[in-house]
Amino acid sequence: MSESTPALEAAHIDVRFGGIRALDDVSLTLRPGEICGLIGPNGAGKTTLFDVLSGIRRPDEGRIHLAGTDITRRSPVWRARHGMRRTFQRQQLFGQLTAADNLVVAQEWRGGGGGLAADLMAAPTRRTYERDRRARAAEVLRVCGLDGLGDTYAGALPVGRARMLELARAVADPPKVLLLDEPASGMTADESRHLSSVVRHLSDEEGCAVLLVEHNVAFVMELCARVVVLDLGTVLAEGTPAEIHADQRVRDAYLGTTAG
Ligand SMILES: Nc1ncnc2c1ncn2[C@@H]1O[C@H](COP(=O)(O)OP(=O)(O)O)[C@@H](O)[C@H]1O
Ligand SMILES: [Mg+2]
Incomplete structure (x- = not known):
């Protein structure tokens, strides 16, 4: 694997639930060691994307690569054995x-x-x-x-x-790719600060790539170098926290209602 091989790459992912397009041509790349935020309103498709990335749900279209290997048809267990771990929005x-x-x-x-x-x-x-x-x-x-x-x-x-x-x-076995679905929900301010420091350690010291869904926008903006915004199953915007904060479409779709 070369330096430039993404840790995880999802390309042109479609997921349909009957008439609903939960994900519509979503592409996303995670580099080794980076912490990327995934935000967007309820129903945007964040958890569905996690289900696809972790192998719980097959996409209707699109491919997923883990460190250069096509894993689109691999089981969740296979993905976990090869260094991909996730947590769930609901405690498990x-x-x-x-x-x-x-x-x-x-x-x-x-x-x-x-x-x-x-x-x-x-x-x-x-x-x-x-x-x-x-x-x-x-x-x-x-x-x-x-x-x-x-x-x-x-x-x-x-x-x-x-x-x-x-x-x-x-992270009990060190992961290469970590997907966190609203990990700070229910945490006190002290606990979420500790969570940030653990995630940062995994990324800095162990080269783990992290994709993080979180409703606490301040938490995301502080921790993530890059943020992807999902809305209605599509990628609405992608950029640094500052770019995302300044993006009028993002403010209209999401930040305007939750972050003032
Ligand atoms: N198992 C399912 N069956 C039917 N529709 C679903 C299912 N899971 C999610 N959806 C729909 O897909 C869309 C995306 O949901 P979800 O991925 O949970 O969004 P988010 O995590 O961003 O809140 C929503 O419209 C939701 O109602
Ligand atoms: Mg969700």
Whole structure:
């Protein structure tokens, strides 16, 4: 993969729900390490685009490439194994598992199967894998400001902490492309600041490309180098936060009503 190969590229995506064109010829490119915002009014197609990018929904038209490989027909699991992770607009944690266990199960299992007998007879490497996963879970909890909550059931976490745990789970194995659907919703100002710093770290230090849907426009403008605006299933505008802020069509369609 050359320097200029996009981390993720969606070209000419169409999605129709009966008579509704949820996405109409949408193209979008993410470069390695960049943080790109995706904004637009309710019903614009943001979540549908995430569903297409992550493989939950097949587009009616268009192609998707991950680091130069055509993944249009690949499953969500295949995409996740190849470094693409997402979080959901609606919380989707394993509420009956502890915070730490949510992160352990999110990591690729390299220890092999075989049940209890195999566990008891296990070669040292198998136990090492398990220890590694526990250690990684603890480290990710710490980075996400959740240390001390590892033994708490995910279902018992306050909403902002639970949202942070969703991010933690998405990055338990280091991602190459991260899709975040309204990650700051329900967070306090302190929590969303911490979220920003974790996302920035992933992008700066680990070269992860991030696409971020968020209704909190100030949060997006502060964190993202580039912003794409969706409206009625099409890309209305694309540019730096300053360019987007100054764009009259964007103000009319979106910012005018939410950001004054
Ligand atoms: N499963 C579905 N069946 C029918 N219409 C849908 C479905 N999911 C989304 N839509 C429609 O597609 C459009 C885009 O929705 P969505 O992607 O959820 O927008 P956003 O996330 O930007 O609010 C809306 O008109 C919505 O009603
Ligand atoms: Mg949505």
